[in-house]
Amino acid sequence: MITIIAFTSLLSLLCVDAFTLLPTTTPITKSTLTKVNAEGGAPQYDKIDGKLREAEVLAKDSVMLHIDTTTEINYEPGHVIALEIEGVEASNSDKTTEDMKVNEGWMRGPYTISRSTDKSLDILIKVVGDKSKRFADAAPDTPVKFGGKFKVPILEGIEMESSKKIVLISTGVGVGPCVGAIEKALSNNKDDSESPVTPPIELIASYRSTDDIIYQDLLDSMKKDHAGKFDWKAVISSEGGRLSASETNLNALVSDVDAGLEDTHYHLIGNGQMVNEFKEGLSKAGVSESKVTIEMYFNHKADVDAEVVDRIANFVTSKCAAPVASS
Secondary structure, three states, X not given: OOEEOOHHHHHHHHOOOOOOEOOOOOOOOHHHEEEEEOOOOOOOEEEEEEEEEEXXXXXXXXXEEEEEOOOOOOOOOOOEEEEEEEOOXXXXXXXXXXXXXXXXXXXXXXXXXXEEEOOEEEEEEEOOOHHHHHHHHOXXXXXXXXXXXXXXXXXXXXXXXXXXXXXXXXXXXXXXXXXXXXXXXXXXXXXXXXXXXXXOEEXXXXXXXXXXXXXXXXXXXXHHHOOOOEEEEEEEHHHHOOHHHOHHHHHHHOOOOOOOOOOEEEEEEEEHHHHHHHHHHHHHHOOOHHHEEEEEEEOOOOOOOHHHHHHHHHHHHHHOOOOOOOO
């Protein structure tokens, strides 16, 4: 059965107005797909059948969904997809309930890829409502559907040849795609890899409390195994405030890598307020627009604090700009 829906309505539901729609480059097996068409010549995407292998709890209310499919897929860390699961009861959200009615009882929303192979996906979610709780509580082998390919993946958005350092700044589960991108980047640095060598990467992961820290052991191990190529720091907002709350906190941006405003790439992912404030602060400091990539998970319309923007700009200008060599 082919389901016809208005893609513009789905975009509204998924809040993907900020997503960039990319073409699907991997051949898809028709027998495993449900075609979703659009009205008025708008884009379309295919729904791919999958099964939940495991909903792995990584930290408080943070769950990694391990999804398998028999269909060959091609995703990278940072791609955003529409992910669906059959609802077991009406949602407390009127929007979700109404969409379930037109989607044959299936819940759906936008989720970001943390890792992917040609037959599997890892997606890190925060359990905050009916939909995410349904995914988190689902048993192994629960059917799911996914499709679309939105946003430029993290590594693809970075100009490697003109960058001497990469800084990834995340909040909450935004660390998931960062970890996947870091793993892929470090594998690209192997001698037998044909991919461009990735410059040193620094991850600054912000959490509300120590109970929220995700992948600490993995990140510590990666830091040890890739000394000089990868470093990471955790910022706990309940203890010392947000990363941007003070110059002391912003010192997390300082490193031994010899890079300046023109050759450091920043990727901002997570809370919309953090993303917007850092985006404006970096711009005010003189960081090129091409050296800043973003993805907002929530809080898109939060007011930007001008004082915070100035603090970020002043700090980056004074502490993160490499000295100009004398002639």
